[in-house]
Amino acid sequence: MSRAREVTDGHVPQEIVEATVRAARARGLAPADVTLRDIALEAGVSRSTLLRRLGGTRMALDEALRAAGLESGGRKPVRERAIEATGLLISQQGLGTVTFERVATWAGCSVPSLYATFGSRDELLRTVFERYSPIVDVEAFLAAPHRDLEDTVRGHYKLLAEALKSEPRVFPALLAEVFARPGDANVQTVFEALTPRLLAGVGRWLTAEVAAGRIRDMPPLLLTQQMVSPLFFHFLLRPVTGRVTSAELPTEDEVIDTFTQNFLRIVALP
Template sequence: MKELVTAALTAAKERGQDVADVPLTAIAATAGISRSTLLRRLGGSRAALDEAVRESGVDPGGRPPVRERAIEAAALLVAERGLAGVTLDAVADRADCSLPSLHTVFEGRDGLLAAVFERHSALPGLEALAADPPERLEDTVRALHATFVAAFAHEPRIVPAVFADLLGRPDGPAARVMAASLPQSLDSLDRLLLPHVRSGRLRPLPTPVLVQLLLGPLLNHVLMRPVLEPALGAELPSMDETVDIFVDAYLRAVAVPEGGATRAAESRGGADSP
C-alpha cells in the first residue's frame, strides 16, 4: 500500500488537487499499473487508499483542505484561550486532522499562528486599501484608522489576543507572528503614505515614525477602551468621534499646510529643471 500512497500523493501534487479529487486512472498511471490492477489491490474501492493517505499524515480531501480547517480551528482557539493556550494537538483535534499534516502544511505552530494573524488582522484591509488608495491625505488617514479599528473588532478577536500576548511576553509567539507580517504591512503603508510625502502634503519622516504617530494613539485607546467604557460611561466619545479626533490630531502633527505643500512641490520642480 505504501507505493500506492506515494503514487496518489505524487499525482495529486502534479495536478494541484486533493488526493480525493484525483481520478484512479491518474493514480494508476503514476504507479505504473492499470486501473483494474489498482482497484484489485485496493479491494475494489478507493476508500482504503484514502484511509492509508490519511494515516500517512495527509488529508486526502473531499472537504475543506487541512490548511483552511486548521486556520479556522486555530482562530477560534486563540479567541477562546489566547495564544498561549493554542497547541497543535488542540488544533488537530478541533480541525479533525492529523498532527503530521499540520507540520507539513505550516511547518510548526508559529507558521500556523502567522497564517491565522495574516487572515484576521488588518493586513487584508491594508492591502485592499493600498490597491485602490484615496486621493486626499485626510481620506487616507481616516481609512487607515477605520481599517485598524475594524481589525480589532473583527470576530474571532485575533488582534486583541495577539497584542495581549505581545504585551505580556515581548519575546513570545505574538512577537514572531507580527515580525512575519511586518514586511507586507510596511509595504502597504509605504504605498499609502509615501505619495503624500513626495507631493509635499506630508512631512518627510521615516515610514515607521509616520506609522507610529498615526496608530500609536489609536491602538492605545482601543486596548484601553474596555476599561474606560464602564468607568467613564457617556463621557467617553464614541469610536467614530474618537477616530475623528485622532485623524485631526495626526494631520495637525504631520501634514504640511496647503500653501507649504505647493511651495515645496514648486521648489522640487525648480531643482529638477535644467
C-alpha cells in the same frame, strides 16, 4: 471549456483556478487546503501578486472552487477549520497555547493533516494572523489610487478599528502578547513575518505622501507609529473603559474622525 474556466466569470482569473487545481493534485490535497503560497508558486507569480489578483482575499477563489464542485459539501476543509480553531485558541487562551495537537482537537482533524496543509506551526500562525489582522485589507486599500489625504487616513483607521474589535480577537491578543512578553519566541515568530509587510505597505504610502509635499518629512516608522498608536490604544481599552467609566464613550465614528483630524494637524502640510 473546462469547468474551472466557467466558474471564474471574470472575478477570479481562470489561470489561478487551474493553478490551484494543479497544486492540489501535486500535493494530494483538496483544492481548498492548498496554501496561497503553493498556488502562487504553481501560477508563477508572487504571493502578493496573487492576492491582488484575488482582490486582497481568498474568499473569491474559495467561492469559485465551490462553484466548480472542487470542495466537498457540508463540512469545511481542514484548512478553514484549522484557521478558525487557531483563531479561537489565541483569542480565548493566548498565543502560547497553540500546538498542532490542540488545534487538531479543536478543529476535529488529525495532526498529519495539519502538517500536510500548513507544513509547520509557524506557517499556520502566519496564515491565521494574515486572516485576522488588517494587513491584507490595508495593503489593498493603500495600493488603490487616492486623491484626498483626509479620506485616506479615515479609511485606514476604519480598517484598523474593525480588526481590533472583530471576533475572534486575534489581533488584540497578539498586541497583548507583545506588551506582556516581547521576547517570547512565539511573538517574535509572528512579528518577524508580519511587521515588515505592515511597515512596507503603510511606509510606502507615507513616503509617497512626503514626496508629494502633503505631509511632513519624518522617518516612516515614526510616522506610522504616530498614525496608529492612538487608535490602537483606544480600541484595545474600549471594552474595559466602557464598563468602568461613568462618562459616555464616543461612537466609533467620532473616535475615528477625531484621530484623523489630530493626525492631520500634526503631520499635514498646507
